[in-house]
Structures are given as structure tokens and as C-alpha cells.
Amino acid sequence: MKYNKDMNKIKAIAALLDPHQQSFLFFRWSKTKLVLVVVVSLFLTLIWRSALMHALLDNVFVYLPNYLTHEMMGHNFVGGIFFQALYHSYRELGEWLATLAGNGVETLFPLLLLLGALRLQGGRWLVAPLLYWLSTTFYGAGVYAQDARACSLPLTMSDMITNYAPGEICGDWNHILGPIGLLNFDQWVAYTFLFIGSLLFVLSIYSVWYYWTHADQYTYVAPVGDPLHLDEDDWQPPNIYTPQ
Secondary structure, eight states, rough: HHHHHHHHHHHHHHHHHHHOOOGGGGSOOOHHHHHHHHHHHHHHHHHHTTTHHHHHSHHHHHHHHHOOOOOOOOIIIIIIHHHHTTTTTOHHHHHHHHHHHHHHHHHHHHHHHHHHHSSSTHHHHHHHHHHHHHHHHHHHHHHHHHHHHTTOOOOOOOSSEEEEEETTTOOHHHHHHHHTTOOHHHHHHHHHHHHHHHHHHHHHHHHHHHHHOOTTTOOOOOOOOOOOOOOOSSSOGGGGGGGO
8 A cells, every 4th residue: 555655656756757757767667678778777887987987978069068067057157146145143154155156056057958948848858958058066075075185186266267286176076065064975975976977868768769759659649438458567547649
């Protein structure tokens, strides 16, 4: 009974996020596919330092939008609002939020675009690239969180002009984790971000393949009154073939 209630809650959340049932939340998942996705994601997490992962998730195509949303929208705009609003009353909190705003806005921006795309009829065509973009923000957060205590990476200030050599100053995650007592857990935080980034990347690639090979799922319209019988083990609602 409790399992059914939990599944109903999951279905309700999935339907709320994806009302047209067009993302991986409503794919025909089998246990084998789920395990494969997780295993590949774990493997990519373990090789996060490799040239392959760097080329996939930190290339020239994503560096600029991530950098601009991190610095301009995150630190300078949103972070500046928090800093100015809390400067006189809670200055330390304002500084902490201004620092967090860098990675926060960098990740929130593509996430909001993704949620917006899911509310569009046919928005599935935007899902894969937006999942990819989102994955790169988590990958970047993981890279810098992993360096929180070591402070060994070269950095650029939010003025986008001042550069620091490796080890000269500590990055955002040192100032984010330190005040809340999690600096010694920087590796756990980093690998959590790296796994999420790897998982989203795998889901973006899998989504492209799924849309290509399951076109019937989005084009078939069932006759009124005819029950639909899915041929795989899944939990999708009966109208999965006919997104509203």
C-alpha cells in the first residue's frame, strides 16, 4: 500500500514537471536500461579528469554561456542584489549568497529553460540540448568543488579581467562550503555534482536516440475507447502515446 502511494506521488510530480509526457520521465524504461544508464554515468564520473570528459563537458561551445551566466548574471547581478540588500544587517550572509549565486544562477538558467520547454507542445526537441547544457554546469561545479580545499586551479575574477595563477587564491566553493562547515566534505560534494552532470549528459544522449527510434510514441493517436497495451515493463499512464 505504501509503495503504491509513493509511486502515485512520483507520477504526480512527473506529470507536473512534464505535462505533455515527452521527456525521459515518461520513456519506456526497463530495468536493464536504467541500470545501463546509471553504470555509464558512474563510469564517466570516475574518469572526470580525462581529456574526453573535458572535451565533452567543458568545450568552447559551453564555456562562454556558462561563464557569462556564472559571472555576469550570477555574481555581478543576482549576487550583487543579495550583497547590497544584506550589506548592513547580515553582511556575511550577503557575501555567502553572492558567492553561491555564481554556480546557482549558472545551473538555474538552463534548468528553467528546460522546465519551460517541457510545457510546450513539441518541446521535446529542446530537451536533449538543454539537458546537455545543464550537465555541463554540474560538471563545472564538481570540478571547482573538488578543488575547494586544495585551491590549485587558476581563476578569473567576476570583473572578467583579473586573472590569478594556480594556488594564488581559493575559488567559490572554498567560500561556500567553509562557512557552513562542509569544507572537509568537498570531495563528496564534488563527486555528487560530477555524477549528476554525467547522468544528465547520458540522459541527453539517450533522449536523442529515444526520440529517433520511438517516433510512434509521439505521433500515434489511439482510437477513442481502444485500450493501449505497452509491450515493456513501465509505469506510464495509459495515454502515454497521446501527449496532450
